[in-house]
Amino acid sequence: MGRLQALLLPAGLILLTASVSVCELRCRPGDSGPSFDSLQEVFERKPFRPAVNLSNPTITNISFTLYAVLGVNEKTQILTTFLWLRLYWFHEFLIWDPDVCDGITKISLPVNNLWMPDIIVYELLVYSHMEVGPLCQIYVDDDVSQACPYVYVNHTGHIRYDRMLRLVSACNLEIFSFPFDIQNCTFTFGSYMHTIKHVRVKTALPFDEISGNSKRYLEASGEWELVEILGEEGILKFGIDEWDIITFWVVIKRRPILYVVNLLIPSSFLMIIDILSFYLPPHSVDRASFKMTLILGYTVFLLIMNDLLPSTANGTPIIGIYFSVCLALMVISLLETVIITNVLHHNSMKYREVPRWVQVVVLRYIAGLICYRRPEEPPKTELTKTDSGDPWTVHTSHTASSLSANSMCVSGGVAVPELVEICADLRAMRSHLNVLQREEKLQDQWCHVGYILDFLLFRIYLIIITCYALVIISMWCIWMYH
Numbered sequence: 001m002g003r004l005q006a007l008l009l010p011a012g013l014i015l016l017t018a019s020v021s022v023c024e025l026r027c028r029p030g031d032s033g034p035s036f037d038s039l040q041e042v043f044e045r046k047p048f049r050p051a052v053n054l055s056n057p058t059i060t061n062i063s064f065t066l067y068a069v070l071g072v073n074e075k076t077q078i079l080t081t082f083l084w085l086r087l088y089w090f091h092e093f094l095i096w097d098p099d100v101c102d103g104i105t106k107i108s109l110p111v112n113n114l115w116m117p118d119i120i121v122y123e124l125l126v127y128s129h130m131e132v133g134p135l136c137q138i139y140v141d142d143d144v145s146q147a148c149p150y151v152y153v154n155h156t157g158h159i160r161y162d163r164m165l166r167l168v169s170a171c172n173l174e175i176f177s178f179p180f181d182i183q184n185c186t187f188t189f190g191s192y193m194h195t196i197k198h199v200r201v202k203t204a205l206p207f208d209e210i211s212g213n214s215k216r217y218l219e220a221s222g223e224w225e226l227v228e229i230l231g232e233e234g235i236l237k238f239g240i241d242e243w244d245i246i247t248f249w250v251v252i253k254r255r256p257i258l259y260v261v262n263l264l265i266p267s268s269f270l271m272i273i274d275i276l277s278f279y280l281p282p283h284s285v286d287r288a289s290f291k292m293t294l295i296l297g298y299t300v301f302l303l304i305m306n307d308l309l310p311s312t313a314n315g316t317p318i319i320g321i322y323f324s325v326c327l328a329l330m331v332i333s334l335l336e337t338v339i340i341t342n343v344l345h346h347n348s349m350k351y352r353e354v355p356r357w358v359q360v361v362v363l364r365y366i367a368g369l370i371c372y373r374r375p376e377e378p379p380k381t382e383l384t385k386t387d388s389g390d391p392w393t394v395h396t397s398h399t400a401s402s403l404s405a406n407s408m409c410v411s412g413g414v415a416v417p418e419l420v421e422i423c424a425d426l427r428a429m430r431s432h433l434n435v436l437q438r439e440e441k442l443q444d445q446w447c448h449v450g451y452i453l454d455f456l457l458f459r460i461y462l463i464i465i466t467c468y469a470l471v472i473i474s475m476w477c478i479w480m481y482h
Contacts, residue, residue: 025094027101034096034107042093043113049198050091050115057197060117061088061204062189062246066214069224069252070166072173072183074310079171079185081250084217087161088204089117095157108150111161117199122188122245123169175310178317179259180475182227183252190236190245201244207231210248223258227251263305263319264472267326270298274330275465278458282340282450291334298327318475325468329461336457344450 025034025042042050049058063086070080091114098105151161171185191199203210211229218226230249235242274294280287302323310317 025096025101027096032102033104034101039109042091045093046113046115048115049194050093052092055197057200058117058194059090059200059202060119060191061202062086062119063204063210064165064187064248065210065217066226066229066250067164067217069218069222069226071222072171072224072252074173074175074178077171077173079167079169079173079183081167081169083165083167085163085165086204087117087119087159087163089159091115091153091157091159093157094153094159096155098155101155105155107153109153111149111151114151114159116161118192118194119189119201120192121167121169122190123171123186124167174315175317176315177475178310178319179254179256179263181254181317183254185250185252187248187250188245189248190243194243196235196242196244199244201233201246203231203233203246207248223255224252225255227253259308259319262308264322266301267298267323268469270294270301271326271329271465274333275462277333278454278461282337282344282454288334288337288341291330291337295327295330295334298330302327322472329465329468333461336454336461340450340454340457343453 025038027033027038028035051058065084066081067084068082070082072079094109096104148161148163151159153159167187169185169187171183173183173185175181190201205213207230210231211226214229215226228251230251232247234245234247236245274291277287277290277294280290309320
């Protein structure tokens with residue numbers, strides 16, 4: 001038994017040596033690097049996974065740098081980015097001894113002559129070919145991404161492949177907080193065909209280092225700013241098969257200055273003008289026409305700026321709600337002007353009495369609530385002197401004398417026609433003046449009712465606008481210090 005073991009042991013060593021010699025490339029004396037014949041043998045094995053023992057999985061390491069955010073389409077829910085992708089994997093047939101090969105530790109080889117892991121991005125939408133293949137050869141636009149035809153091969157069998165990629169991927173975009181929104185899009189890297197038994201996918205760098213490199217080299221980002229890149233290694237299960245995957249969460253934040261300057265500030269100016277329009281005289285029809293012109297201008301402004309607003313079926317952005325509320329407030333302001341105009345003109349022209357409940361509610365309680373003070377009337381003095389140039393001035397002495405003359409005519413029994421006519425004219429003038437004084441008093445009461453209601457509605461409108469502005473400013477501050 002011992003002799004049998006002694007015979008089998010050298011045979012095992014010979015087999016092991018033979019297998020090792022198969023994995024190493026040959027180098028000719030005087031040549032720098034592995035020989036062409038040995039490399040050609042490796043090229044002929046391209047269709048097969050580079051593993052001596054096929055039960056051992058091929059380790060693939062992935063890292064990338066986010067170079068630019070090219071575009072975000074909220075309507076189609078698509079994110080377009082530009083990446084610097086780097087892949088590492090182990091090729092067991094590309095190993096050589098640097099001491100034998102003139103100290104060469106790294107060479108470059110054509111990527112088309114070597115086996116590559118079929119790594120894809122599951123969220124990717126753009127394909128340039130129909131057949132399945134590695135990400136760096138297929139899942140990009142042909143005329144957009146620059147292809148790298150070579151890979152670096154280390155003497156230990158580790159291959160590094162760098163590639164620039166323009167990725168058009170699906171992303172669930174939330175636009176409710178537009179233009180202060182923060183989007184979280186995922187890139188899931190994994191093998192398309194090979195399960196976890198044949199290809200393992202790992203990260204080449206820590207996730208925080210990938211995030212730091214992307215922030216350092218991010219350029220041409222336009223309106224988007226990179227917040228953070230997070231990641232997690234996991235396993236995708238489908239039936240009885242399992243795939244190794246790496247999920248990256250790319251968190252980007254919109255720079256809202258464009259929309260603040262072009263949308264929010266002009267809208268705020270129009271709202272300020274609408275507030276200042278309350279200082280126009282309420283009894284003038286110019287206020288109503290001015291507000292209608294302002295509403296028309298705001299509507300035209302919304303139509304012009306409609307292209308800057310995102311449109312999706314998932315929801316309405318808060319800036320759209322902001323514009324709708326501003327338009328609604330302008331309409332309410334116009335309705336308030338219509339009500340006040342009706343109170344000042346319609347009711348006062350009909351010389352109606354102010355109802356008792358209006359006097360109690362409006363002239364007493366609401367006036368006290370808004371601290372409205374009725375302007376003081378000048379004291380009424382009995383005029384005894386007149387200007388001879390003003391024939392329409394009526395004095396009490398004239399009226400008394402006319403009445404006494406009338407009474408004298410009646411009491412004396414002698415009817416003087418001239419005196420009777422003068423007395424009739426004086427009575428008509430007195431009744432007309434009484435009517436004018438009564439109408440003036442009614443108009444004055446309705447004017448005070450209109451002014452009080454105008455002050456009340458203006459202050460309510462101002463409170464609503466202030467609260468609304470505070471909400472918008474709070475959202476701005478929360479976004480800035482998020």
